[in-house]
Amino acid sequence: MLTVQSVHLWRGDRHVLRGVSFEGSAGKCVLLTGKNGAGKTTLIRAIAGLLDPEEGQVFWRGAPARERRNEYHAELAYLGHEPPLKGDLSARENLKYSIGIRRPVTTAEIDTALTRTGAITFADRAVRMLSAGQRRRVALAGVLLANAVLWLLDEPTTNLDADGQQLVRELIAEHLARAGLVVAAVHHPLPLPAEQLVTLEL
């Protein structure tokens, strides 16, 4: 489904990605590992289309992702280091707007997702009053709601407690069971069946 073909990327005068290639198909989880500064975030942003590789290409369903950008992005959910939330809005309002511009979404759907990620108890508080872990739970609810096939997660367990990290593993496993595809940058290995895992050391 997703093919990354010899992607080269420079950040300033540093050659960060030197010909990265891999393939991801439905039901697989691609784990990007490597030291700090190895280029995990850069690669995820390049796959998302936020960075243009100097060389190489990203293919989605056989076609270059850049050429059918809007269709590709409609099938993609990206969660970066910082949860993309507005501090002055509540979790519910944040999701209503950010998911609403992607697809029509009902209040019940939002509540179901917030319940799943354990964020329903603080769903009406302004996001700036929440802790970093609580914000991440809200952002994870956003990933669930996006109805995307491809999840791009940049260190999804950051700031989460033990329960939260378990939650991320469950969400990923459920997404794979739905024939989804996950590309995640991680520092700790995810306990998934070996046949579902593709590990890429950067």
Add this chain to the structure above:
Amino acid sequence: MTTPALTAARLVALRDLRLAFRKPSQVIQPLMFFMIVATLFPLTLTPEMSRLRDAAPGVLWIGALLSSLLALEFLFRDDAVDGTLEQFALSGQSLTWMLFAKTCTHWLLTGLPLALSAPIAAAALGVSMGAMGGVVASLALGSFAMSLVGAIGAGLTLGARRGGVLLSLLTLPLAVPILIFGARATQLAISGGDIAPPMYLLGAIAVLGVTLAPLAAAAAVRIGLE
């Protein structure tokens, strides 16, 4: 199923309106700046009403221009910081369209209040009540064109630290025609002339802005996100 483009634009606008009501300082600050500039001039120039009236178009328009430059800094900055722009770019909607919706909302929150409050400042400058319609109309149209033109600069300076000065440098040359025709329209309104010719020209700049500025702003924002 994806959201229709119009619904998406409405949601972008509603979110920005709600945020503005939660945190009104970004809306009030440029407006206060305009009012202070425009009301301090009569104190420093001359108490003679006829001479104040002559200076009124220049005072109003320079105040409006500087105030809108101040407001433009906030157009994309918060959204870039908290990742909202990234989510726009990845939403599957046209980024151009999303930014156009955002820019229109920005005008609704800064340019329109400025135009509507202009009669207070204009009255202090000795402008007669009969001319207020023309003053408001020219400032409303001019500030709309300013928001659109400024969106390009705001997009381009996203990546720059303390981009405020750079934003002014980039936007001012493009804003000069708006300033010239806008001030001319206001001048004609005050002297009782026909304001249609400069208003048509302002309208033409606004139409050009509607067609080209969101495209340029989207390209600039994409570079800024890298």
